[in-house]
Amino acid sequence: MPRALPATTVTQPLRTSPGTVRRQHLATDQQQLCRQFAVTGGDKFAGVEWHPGSNGAPLLNGALATIECELVDTFPGGDHVIVLGRITALDPADRPRETGPLLYYRRTYGRLR
Template sequence: MPIPTHPSTSPEDLKSALAGFCTGVAVITALGPDGRPAGMAVQSFSSVSLDPPLVCFCPAHTSTTWPRIRAAGRFAVNVLAEDQRELCRRFAVSGGDKFAGTPWRPGGNGAPLLDGALATIECELTDVLDGGDHAIALGRVTSLTAHRDTGPLLYFRRAWGRLTIPRGARSGIRCVRSQGAAAS
């Protein structure tokens, strides 16, 4: 069923409004049906439920990578660290061998786990829902590991950034923008 919109809401207006919402960045990976790794950068990763453990991400219907991940039936979420901006750029574009020069190892479900990720979350694809021009992919968490004690790569106002925590502060985290906008 199509999602109704207000007649004055354009895709560009929505993008501009949502640019003010800071998100983390992840790379969704899978071993495609042909045995080759597939991966795509997403900002749309989110926790859905703790019991049972469920997560989701929202790939565009126009994605050339999403059909390979969907066909695999299982995937990994690689939560990117603040020093993985170039890796994010590589996985944010269509085409090419995104895994060339990218160190990874197979997870328990076969999906590529990227070296240097803050965390890896292995999942079984349980459902795919319609979300307008995107799909909503729901995954049941089967395994997870936190790897690094560093800050996350963030996306805010169409640019990458990182967290800075003032020395001695327990709260008051602020986002510092970095140069270089991500591909839309």
């Protein structure tokens, strides 16, 4: 599962140490949480409820779905780092079906209809 991450992100060590990564899909009602993790600097986990996943990676409580991976490799990609992980766990959250995924496109939040 390849994914590109900004090489300068403060949470980069949390994503790649100790050999684990995770991808979480936020719900439409989690825009503020998305904004909190999108800013540069500061403690992104301040005030955020989370729990360790099966591989030890921090998982945000209330995420719509979570994919946990074992870190396979990283590659330089300009001002990003491309992360390759082997999926080890999939967890659809216990949320109502009417709660859809949070979408972000061209600097605007949206939802599936």
